Amino acid sequence: MARDQYGREIRYLRVSLTDACNLRCVYCMPEHMTFRPGSALLQDDELLTLIGLFAELGFEKIRFTGGEPTLRRNLVELVRAVAAMAGIRTVGLTTNGVLLDFLARPLREAGLSSVNVSLDTLDAARFRQITRWGNLRDVLAGLEAAERAGLRIKLNAVPVRGWNDGEDVVALARLTLEKPWQVRFIEMMPVGQIAGFQESHVVSETEVRARIEAALGKMTVENDGQLDGEARVYRLPGARGTIGFISPVSQPFCAGCNRVRLTADGMLRLCLLRETEVDLRKPLRAGWSRERLRALIAEAIRRKPWGHGLAEHDFATNRVMSEIGG
Numbered sequence: 001m002a003r004d005q006y007g008r009e010i011r012y013l014r015v016s017l018t019d020a021c022n023l024r025c026v027y028c029m030p031e032h033m034t035f036r037p038g039s040a041l042l043q044d045d046e047l048l049t050l051i052g053l054f055a056e057l058g059f060e061k062i063r064f065t066g067g068e069p070t071l072r073r074n075l076v077e078l079v080r081a082v083a084a085m086a087g088i089r090t091v092g093l094t095t096n097g098v099l100l101d102f103l104a105r106p107l108r109e110a111g112l113s114s115v116n117v118s119l120d121t122l123d124a125a126r127f128r129q130i131t132r133w134g135n136l137r138d139v140l141a142g143l144e145a146a147e148r149a150g151l152r153i154k155l156n157a158v159p160v161r162g163w164n165d166g167e168d169v170v171a172l173a174r175l176t177l178e179k180p181w182q183v184r185f186i187e188m189m190p191v192g193q194i195a196g197f198q199e200s201h202v203v204s205e206t207e208v209r210a211r212i213e214a215a216l217g218k219m220t221v222e223n224d225g226q227l228d229g230e231a232r233v234y235r236l237p238g239a240r241g242t243i244g245f246i247s248p249v250s251q252p253f254c255a256g257c258n259r260v261r262l263t264a265d266g267m268l269r270l271c272l273l274r275e276t277e278v279d280l281r282k283p284l285r286a287g288w289s290r291e292r293l294r295a296l297i298a299e300a301i302r303r304k305p306w307g308h309g310l311a312e313h314d315f316a317t318n319r320v321m322s323e324i325g326g
């Protein structure tokens with residue numbers, strides 16, 4: 001089992017498959033982005049070698065993200081290979097859902113356990129505004145396909161002040177009355193070149209909860225208030241699904257952090273909101289042995305930073321969110 005210097009057991013790896021995306025969400029990236037050339041990204045065999053080493057170090061949970069992971073050519077094959085690795089219990093996917101209509105079934109058949117779909121509003125015009133390029137109906141079709149395929153579904157919404165922090169959060173929360181999904185509201189984090197916009201438009205958990213409860217009734221807390229991953233979970237009266245709040249800004253959860261990230265260009269990112277990274281691609285391409293690579297990863301994890309510095313206005317600016325994977 002990989003442990004850091006603070007005794008936290010680290011067993012969850014988020015893997016960014018590409019920094020490219022077919023949307024341009026305002027809270028994630030600037031409109032004009034230059035993406036990395038394919039040669040800079042980890043190739044399929046390199047990815048599988050590295051993920052295999054993490055599995056040997058006791059990692060149990062893998063989540064593919066991006067950029068938009070469904071743009072990666074061999075996604076289904078990658079899922080199949082990782083789901084079959086010894087020690088791996090779950091393989092998840094975080095996606096904008098645009099291509100899920102075509103991919104949900106093959107992904108499920110390949111061994112995908114669950115899908116987290118980013119959806120910030122149910123209003124088509126506002127959806128276009130927030131994503132700059134997207135069509136809401138593509139995502140809704142993707143969600144239907146995911147349901148048909150039997151995938152566990154969570155929705156991720158990032159409320160942005162003045163954009164989707166009003167009726168939109170209520171409409172998303174209302175979905176849980178009928179759907180057995182977890183709808184999660186994520187506080188917008190300042191990271192990369194657009195940290196100024198993010199910091200000035202963040203909406204706190206307290207505000208979102210108050211708006212939902214005013215419209216739909218008082219929520220009860222689930223799991224005795226224990227975090228489910230990074231989310232605190234509630235339920236509306238009579239609801240089939242639940243509502244989660246991921247609040248790194250107002251209620252940091254660093255003490256329970258169990259994850260590290262692999263960027264699409266092969267950097268081991270030890271904390272989402274810290275710039276500290278260890279290059280795994282270079283030693284891999286230089287032909288290091290599995291033992292040496294595994295020791296490099298274990299030592300990097302040992303030095304995982306305690307937590308982020310948002311309270312001190314210490315922001316990580318070397319990458320935007322889509323380059324890290326959220």
Ligand code: SAM
Binds near residue numbers: 068156
């Ligand atoms: N393209 C995929 C998607 O949108 O789900 C995967 C990558 S995206 C970077 C992963 C998650 O990060 C999404 O749920 C997105 O809403 C979230 N995210 C992006 N920028 C964020 C920010 N500044 N603060 C909080 N969450 C953010």
Ligand code: SF4
Binds near residue numbers: 028066067322
């Ligand atoms: Fe793309 Fe996801 Fe970022 Fe939106 S949040 S721009 S879909 S990577």
